[in-house]
Amino acid sequence: MIKNFFWMCSGADPDLLNESPKSEQIKYAGIGGTIFFTAVMAFIASSYALFTVFDNAYIAISFGLVWGLLIFNLDRFIVSTIKKRNNAWQELLQASPRIVLAIIIAIVISKPLEMKIFEKEINQVLLEQKNELTLQNKNQIADQFTPEIERIQSEINTIKIEVDAKEKEVNDLYTTYISEAEGTSGTKKLGKGPVYKEKREKHDALLNELQQLKKESSTSISEKEASIILLRNKQELQITRDQPIINGFDGLMARINALGELAWLPSFFIFLLFVAIETAPVLAKIMATKGAYDLRYEEQEDALKVWVEQQKNQRAALLSTDVALNEKVYYDVAKDEEIYNYKKQKAKDLLKLQSDKFYKKQSEIIG
Structure with missing residues (x-):
């Protein structure tokens, strides 16, 4: 039963094979098995490739099955239409469209399996890219908020400098009128005379101004610091909102690009392997020697032609x-x-x- 199934896969005439020697039966069963397992590999590879795209096993398996059947039918058709001739180059020329198609299919199918094989290395590359994107995103968002934060902070610093200057002026006046009372400076007369009172009144007036300034400055600084906190919260909120997009940067195209940053030689050998698998049915038919089945088929074809x-x-x-x-x-x-x-x-x-x-x-x- 398995032999008949592989004969069917090879596209050969079972009636002619039953009349052919056992070596011919084995040969065409082998060609049919090559076609069948090529289709199975196409099904597995395409299913995985589509799973990375849709992230749905049912969709991936459904499309993979269609793709595998397409490859099976295509290989069976081409192999069954390749006629054994006395010139191998003519057979190769006849099979050249399938070989070109095999290279294209190998490129398409090998990439998903390469991504699975080198998944850890690709994840490392993606992690580095995500970290870089995160840093770039933070810098870009900071460029939006930093100028305004710095402007408000500059205003706060200006207010503080103004308060410190006023406080220094008050302290200087305090030192002046104390020194006047102690007779160590100014008129150098001990006691609280007219000059002392004048300096004391000036100090007290400036002290009232300082207290009023501190009160107003405290309110203004609190408002400005609240504005800075609000801007920083908005900045953090935007970073938090953008982070899931960066974390989701691991789709099919991102992984293909990450794969391209790895060493090319292992990927190239995997590609060659799939080219060999895809061209195996055609090459098996071309490399097979002209046997009794081919002679019987040629005789039947010539009889029909006559x-x-x-x-x-x-x-x-x-x-x-x-x-x-x-x-x-x-x-x-x-x-x-x-x-x-x-x-x-x-x-x-x-x-x-x-x-x-x-x-x-x-x-x-x-x-």
């Missing part, structure tokens, strides 16, 4: 004979006097009828 040619020749001869007989019959009829007189009388009647019709039509016109 029979068809005979039928065409017979139809041509029949047509030629019929034409010759028709010419002779009509030639003899043309010489028959009775036929001549009959046709002459009918021609006269027709001319008379035509004349009468014409006369009647013209009479109606004239009135």
